[in-house]
Amino acid sequence: MHGLLSTEDLAFKAQCQAYAQEQLAPLAKKLGEINEVPAALRNSLMHSGLYGPLYPKEYGGQGLSAVRICLAREAIAGVFGPADTTLAMQGLGGYPIVLAGTEAQKKKYLPALAAGQRLTTxxxxxxxxxxxxxxxxxxxxxxxxxxxxxxxxxxxxxxxxxxxxxxxxxxxxxxxxxxxxxxxxxxxxxxxxxxxxxxxxxxxxxxxxxxxxxxxxxxxxxxxxxGGFKLAMQTLDLMRMSVGAAALGMAQVALQESLAYAQKRAQFGRPIAEFQSTAFKLADMAVEIEAARSLVYLAAMKKDQNDPSASYHSSIAKLFATEAAFRCIDQAVQIHGGVGVVKGAVVERLYREIRPLRVYEGTTEIQKVIIANHLHKGAKKRTS
Ligand SMILES: Cc1cc2nc3c(=O)[nH]c(=O)nc-3n(C[C@H](O)[C@H](O)[C@H](O)COP(=O)(O)OP(=O)(O)OC[C@H]3O[C@@H](n4cnc5c(N)ncnc54)[C@H](O)[C@@H]3O)c2cc1C
Known part of the structure; x- marks a missing residue:
C-alpha cells in the first residue's frame, strides 16, 4: 500500500505483482540468465498487459501513464531482469514515436508495439x-x-x-x-x-x-x-524515473529475502535477526526503500500532470533509487554471509543486476549535472 496511489493504480500494481509471481517467477527459473528474448518470454509479456501504460488508447495501449510504467517495472524487475529490460525498451523505442510520429507512423508502428507483436529498441x-x-x-x-x-x-x-x-x-x-x-x-x-x-x-x-x-x-x-536531440532527452525524462522504479523493485526483493533468511539462520544459539547489527541493517533497508518509493511515485505523478519540474524529479528519483537499491542489495548480501555470494543465490543475482542501473539512461553523475542545472536556473529566475 502507498498513500500516494489511487485505488485503480493500487489494483494495477497488485495485478502486476500477481503476474510477476505466478507467471514470470517460474519462467525465470526455467530460462535462467538469458541474453536475448526467447519466444516464451516474448509471448508471456505479450499477454501480460504490461505494455499497455506505454501507449495511448487510440493506438492499442491502455493510456500513457508514468505511474503505471513505474508500478509495472517495480513489480517485475526483482523477479526477472530480462523481462524488465524488454518492457523498458518497448518504452524507450516506442515513446519517441508517440511524441513525434506522424499519424501514418503511429498507425503503422504503435499498435504492434503495444500488443508486443514487435519488439523495439x-x-x-x-x-x-x-x-x-x-x-x-x-x-x-x-x-x-x-x-x-x-x-x-x-x-x-x-x-x-x-x-x-x-x-x-x-x-x-x-x-x-x-x-x-x-x-x-x-x-x-x-x-x-x-x-x-x-x-x-x-x-x-x-x-x-x-x-x-x-x-x-x-x-x-x-x-x-x-529535432533528434530534444526527442531523445524527452524520452529519457519519462523512462529515467522508471529505472528508479526497477531499482526499487530489486531492493524490495532483497529486503524480503534478507528478512526471511535472518529469521531462520541461527548463530550463537539465536536467529541472526535478533542481533542488533542485523536488525539495524534491515531497518536501514526499509527506510531507503520507502524513501525511494516516495521519490519515484512523486516523479511519475509530476510527469502525468505535465508539471514543468517533472524532468528534475525524474533525475532525483533515478539517482536516489538506484544508489539506495545498490546499498540495500549490498547489505542483503552481507546478511546472507557466505550463502550470499554463492552463484545462483537471489541476492547474488541482484548484486550483479543492480550495478548497471547506476550507469544507463544517464549516470549518477549526469543526474547530478541535471539537478544542479535546474537549481541554477531557478536561482537565476529568482534574482532576475
Ligand atoms: C546495461 C546497459 C544498457 C544500456 N542500454 C542502452 C540502450 O538501450 N540504448 C542506448 O542508446 N544506450 C544504452 N546504454 C548506454 C548508456 O546510456 C551509457 O553507458 C551511459 O550514458 C554512459 O555512457 P558511457 O558508458 O560512454 O560512459 P562515459 O560517458 O564515458 O562516462 C564515464 C564516467 O565519466 C563520468 N562523466 C562523463 N561526463 C561527465 C560530466 N559531464 N560530469 C561528471 N561526470 C561525467 C560518468 O558519470 C562516468 O562515471 C546502456 C548501458 C548499459 C551499461
Whole structure:
C-alpha cells in the first residue's frame, strides 16, 4: 500500500505483482540468465498487459501513464531482469514515436508495439558518445527519397532480439552543424549488422553494431530534421524515473529475502535477526526503500500532470533509487554471509543486476549535472 496511489493504480500494481509471481517467477527459473528474448518470454509479456501504460488508447495501449510504467517495472524487475529490460525498451523505442510520429507512423508502428507483436529498441549511445550525446558520429545523408546512415552504435539493449528501433544520427547542414535527427529503422533494412553481442556482468540482451549504408526511407524520419536531440532527452525524462522504479523493485526483493533468511539462520544459539547489527541493517533497508518509493511515485505523478519540474524529479528519483537499491542489495548480501555470494543465490543475482542501473539512461553523475542545472536556473529566475 502507498498513500500516494489511487485505488485503480493500487489494483494495477497488485495485478502486476500477481503476474510477476505466478507467471514470470517460474519462467525465470526455467530460462535462467538469458541474453536475448526467447519466444516464451516474448509471448508471456505479450499477454501480460504490461505494455499497455506505454501507449495511448487510440493506438492499442491502455493510456500513457508514468505511474503505471513505474508500478509495472517495480513489480517485475526483482523477479526477472530480462523481462524488465524488454518492457523498458518497448518504452524507450516506442515513446519517441508517440511524441513525434506522424499519424501514418503511429498507425503503422504503435499498435504492434503495444500488443508486443514487435519488439523495439533505442539506439543513441556510440563508442565516442556516451554521456556526451552531442559527440555522436553516426551520420544520415539525404539521398533521393532516402537517408543513408553510416556509423556505429554501442550498448543497445534488446539490440539482438528487437525487430525495429529508433536510431539517432547526425544530419549536419551549413545552417545547423550540430543537427541530430531520429529515424525509425527496421531490422529487415539492409545495412543494420549486429556484429557484437556484449557480455555483461548480469543477463542482458545488449549489442554493439555497425550501420553500413543503411537506406531509410524519408517517410521514416521521426519528427523534424534537427529535432533528434530534444526527442531523445524527452524520452529519457519519462523512462529515467522508471529505472528508479526497477531499482526499487530489486531492493524490495532483497529486503524480503534478507528478512526471511535472518529469521531462520541461527548463530550463537539465536536467529541472526535478533542481533542488533542485523536488525539495524534491515531497518536501514526499509527506510531507503520507502524513501525511494516516495521519490519515484512523486516523479511519475509530476510527469502525468505535465508539471514543468517533472524532468528534475525524474533525475532525483533515478539517482536516489538506484544508489539506495545498490546499498540495500549490498547489505542483503552481507546478511546472507557466505550463502550470499554463492552463484545462483537471489541476492547474488541482484548484486550483479543492480550495478548497471547506476550507469544507463544517464549516470549518477549526469543526474547530478541535471539537478544542479535546474537549481541554477531557478536561482537565476529568482534574482532576475
Ligand atoms: C546495461 C546497459 C544498457 C544500456 N542500454 C542502452 C540502450 O538501450 N540504448 C542506448 O542508446 N544506450 C544504452 N546504454 C548506454 C548508456 O546510456 C551509457 O553507458 C551511459 O550514458 C554512459 O555512457 P558511457 O558508458 O560512454 O560512459 P562515459 O560517458 O564515458 O562516462 C564515464 C564516467 O565519466 C563520468 N562523466 C562523463 N561526463 C561527465 C560530466 N559531464 N560530469 C561528471 N561526470 C561525467 C560518468 O558519470 C562516468 O562515471 C546502456 C548501458 C548499459 C551499461
Amino acid at each position: 533505442f539506439c543513441l549511445t556510440e563508442p565516442e558518445a556516451g554521456s556526451d550525446v552531442a559527440a555522436m558520429q553516426t551520420t544520415a545523408q539525404p539521398d533521393g527519397d532516402c537517408f543513408v546512415i553510416n556509423g556505429r552504435k554501442r550498448f543497445i539493449s534488446n539490440g539482438f532480439s528487437a525487430d525495429m528501433g529508433v536510431l539517432f544520427a547526425r544530419t549536419a547542414s551549413a545552417d545547423n552543424p550540430k543537427s541530430i535527427s531520429a529515424f525509425i529503422v527496421e531490422k529487415t533494412m539492409p545495412g543494420w549488422n549486429v556484429d557484437w553481442r556484449i557480455d555483461l556482468m548480469a543477463a542482458h540482451d545488449i549489442v554493439e553494431f555497425e550501420i553500413h549504408h543503411l537506406r531509410v526511407p524519408k517517410a521514416n524520419l521521426l519528427g523534424a530534421v534537427g
